Amino acid sequence: MSQRLNSRPRVAITGVGVISPIGVGREPFWTNLAAGQTGIGPVEHQYHGSNALSPGFVGGEISDFDEKVARNIIPKNQRKNIKVMCRDIQMGTASAMMALEDSALDLDAVDHDRIGIDFGANLMFSPPTQLNDPCWNCLDEKGDFSFSKWGKQGLPTMEPLWLLKYLPNMPACHIAIFLDARGPSNSVTQDEASGHLAMTEALGVIRRGAADVMVAGATGARLHEFKVVHAAIWKELGYRPSDPNASSRPFDAERNGEVVGEGSCSFLLETEEHAKSRGAKILGYLAGGGSSCVQDNHQLAVANAMRAALRSAGLTPDDVGHINAHGLGAVQADLDEARAIHEVFGDRGAKIPVTALKGAIGNSAAASGNIELAGSLIGLQQGLIPPTINCDNPDPACNLNLVRDEPQPTDHRSVLSVSFTRLGQASAVVVQCD
Numbered sequence: 001m002s003q004r005l006n007s008r009p010r011v012a013i014t015g016v017g018v019i020s021p022i023g024v025g026r027e028p029f030w031t032n033l034a035a036g037q038t039g040i041g042p043v044e045h046q047y048h049g050s051n052a053l054s055p056g057f058v059g060g061e062i063s064d065f066d067e068k069v070a071r072n073i074i075p076k077n078q079r080k081n082i083k084v085m086c087r088d089i090q091m092g093t094a095s096a097m098m099a100l101e102d103s104a105l106d107l108d109a110v111d112h113d114r115i116g117i118d119f120g121a122n123l124m125f126s127p128p129t130q131l132n133d134p135c136w137n138c139l140d141e142k143g144d145f146s147f148s149k150w151g152k153q154g155l156p157t158m159e160p161l162w163l164l165k166y167l168p169n170m171p172a173c174h175i176a177i178f179l180d181a182r183g184p185s186n187s188v189t190q191d192e193a194s195g196h197l198a199m200t201e202a203l204g205v206i207r208r209g210a211a212d213v214m215v216a217g218a219t220g221a222r223l224h225e226f227k228v229v230h231a232a233i234w235k236e237l238g239y240r241p242s243d244p245n246a247s248s249r250p251f252d253a254e255r256n257g258e259v260v261g262e263g264s265c266s267f268l269l270e271t272e273e274h275a276k277s278r279g280a281k282i283l284g285y286l287a288g289g290g291s292s293c294v295q296d297n298h299q300l301a302v303a304n305a306m307r308a309a310l311r312s313a314g315l316t317p318d319d320v321g322h323i324n325a326h327g328l329g330a331v332q333a334d335l336d337e338a339r340a341i342h343e344v345f346g347d348r349g350a351k352i353p354v355t356a357l358k359g360a361i362g363n364s365a366a367a368s369g370n371i372e373l374a375g376s377l378i379g380l381q382q383g384l385i386p387p388t389i390n391c392d393n394p395d396p397a398c399n400l401n402l403v404r405d406e407p408q409p410t411d412h413r414s415v416l417s418v419s420f421t422r423l424g425q426a427s428a429v430v431v432q433c434d
Contacts, residue, residue, distance in 0.1 A: 060261025060362025261362025327356020
């Protein structure tokens with residue numbers, strides 16, 4: 001096995017693009033993360049008044065990103081496409097272009113047949129008001145909706161390019177157009193597991209020699225009106241009346257549910273040879289990735305995914321420096337994840353440093369895992385593990401060695417990052433820094 005692993009190309013990370021509630025861009029994101037800042041609070045900007053089912057109207061909103069910001073990031077000759085991008089897509093495409101800029105990759109000097117895209121996203125929805133007129137036009141004499149009227153009276157009043165604005169495969173499509181990327185391209189829609197699944201698939205594409213460069217990322221906006229309704233129906237929504245900004249409390253004994261958020265994060269991946277040949281700054285290496293799906297069994301799914309990622313990387317649990325946990329802040333989910341960590345790491349499960357960043361950024365679903373991984377990757381550049389905030393009283397039932405309140409110095413430059421969904425889909429990736 002070791003001979004096979006040694007024959008594979010190392011996959012370098014050379015660019016990061018982060019759009020998060022605590023900062024847009026690598027440096028603002030890390031500065032606020034290291035300082036223990038939170039991006040969670042009353043929703044006041046893009047989604048003001050739309051998350052009425054979120055207790056206290058709290059969420060992880062990005063106040064400094066809008067269509068104008070996206071327009072300044074997206075290539076000039078493609079800005080006309082913004083009209084067919086909902087907020088999820090705007091964030092996704094912008095984060096990809098930020099990762100490209102961060103990598104200093106010269107698109108004029110690469111083989112475009114060897115550039116690919118792998119991108120994660122959630123299902124996307126239009127605002128309810130966009131369907132008002134089409135639906136009103138289809139009411140019958142009794143005031144009931146009549147499907148037979150839709151073709152002639154409802155559909156013609158829809159926005160002509162409505163569908164393109166909300167398809168979850170559109171971030172990958174737009175990014176491929178922006179980069180003229182003609183290599184492998186795919187979209188992943190697996191809720192919170194999406195980001196790490198996209199990275200794992202991109203890793204496989206490069207390892208099997210199908211591309212030299214891949215953009216791997218994910219985007220999600222769970223503050224959308226319909227998504228907040230879904231979250232309220234499906235999951236616990238956390239709230240701390242005495243301190244609303246501290247409503248997301250990963251692994252805390254008083255945690256009472258997740259807080260919805262939004263964001264996007266993309267990475268530029270290259271073979272080590274390709275990166276070094278152009279003199280790129282290598283931030284780290286994507287060493288392995290794994291996934292699992294065990295319906296209604298978070299513990300087993302997470303344990304399986306972690307083991308698969310370690311096998312993919314050719315590592316053992318003793319080789320991991322810290323874990324960047326999903327840390328949803330929901331009572332049972334956090335306990336299940338902690339038990340999975342103990343199952344995989346054995347006696348080291350209570351000793352290995354663990355961080356969980358949703359206390360600062362909330363849960364943007366598809367994008368969360370990649371944003372969290374970016375926190376660990378950037379931190380490792382400085383020999384630091386980013387902190388968990390709002391875990392004032394760690395739950396003894398979880399029994400984890402949580403990095404809390406401020407960054408923790410480390411000379412062990414590797415991280416295992418984990419994400420999972422309410423249905424039992426889990427994904428994990430391993431990143432190492434030299």
